[in-house]
Amino acid sequence: RPRRVERSQSSWYSGASMDAKSAVSFDDLWTPDQPLPGRAGLLGIAERCGRAWGLAELTGQVRIAYNPRLRTTLGRALLDARRVELNxxxxxxxxxxxxxxxxxxxxxxxxHIRHGRVSPHGAPFRALMRRLGLSPRATHSLPTRHLRRRRRRYLYLHRCGNCSYTFLARRVRRDLHCRACGPDMAWTIVRAPNSLRGRKMLAAFGKGAS
Structure with missing residues (x-):
């Protein structure tokens, strides 16, 4: 069965307290002017959250880790695995x-532990966040464009295995017929980035085969 994942792909959580009087303080554990906390520091924050929620054993039921592979996803909770990953x-x-x-x-x-599969940001979730004095909102405006993976584009040089006729395309063509040798010839396919350097590489390969 696939794992249930709650993603924060394009969402963020306001760090501002909703009620300063009821807010739970974490300043004695970690402050933003310090390096990111390690495993012990993360567990300390989680333990304080758990106590505020009446779940003192929370740190024994959940795993917390940084995930350097996350890009625009700010954080995610793998519910079935009870694992939290941070960007x-x-x-x-x-x-x-x-x-x-x-x-x-x-x-x-x-x-998820208490209620099973319910609305991700429903009343139980909002109640937990308010108990910490934090906003339950799930929207953000942090810039993430510089972290998005750029899609590379390629060119494909097709070369007839008999007469070395070449054909350039933006995708692999399986339906090519060599004009001189017919439809049953094998083709050699070479890929290169769709850039000036890539075009020069393919041109040199084509000339070397002729």
Whole structure:
């Protein structure tokens, strides 16, 4: 069965407290002017969240880790695995959001433990966030364009295995027929980036085969 994942792909959590009087303080554990906390620091924050939620054993039921492969996904909760993953790159750029992010993802796990599969940001989730004095909102405006994976485009040089006739295309063509040798010839296909350098590489390969 596929794992249930709550993603924060394009969402973020306001770090501002909703009620300063009821807010749970984490300043004695970690502050944004310090390096990102390690495993012990993350567990300390999680333990304080768990106590506020009446779940003192939370740190024994959930795993927390940084995931350097996350790009625009700020954090995610793998509910069935009870695992929380945090975006290393974005948190290095915006460390002030760490506590809110971790609390948000932990709240997803706690809701799943207590209520099973319910609305991700429903009433139980909002109640947990308010108990910490944090906003339950799930929207953000952090810049992530510079972290998006750029899609590389390629050119494909097709060369007839008999007469070395070449044909250039933006995708692999399986329906090519050599004008001189007919439809049953084998083709050699060479890929190169769709750039000036890539075109020069393919041109040199084509000339070398002729």
């Amino acid at each position: 290393t790159r974005l948190l290095r750029e915006h460390p002030e959001e760490l506590v809110s992010l971790l609390a948000h993802e932990l709240a997803h796990v706690v809701v």
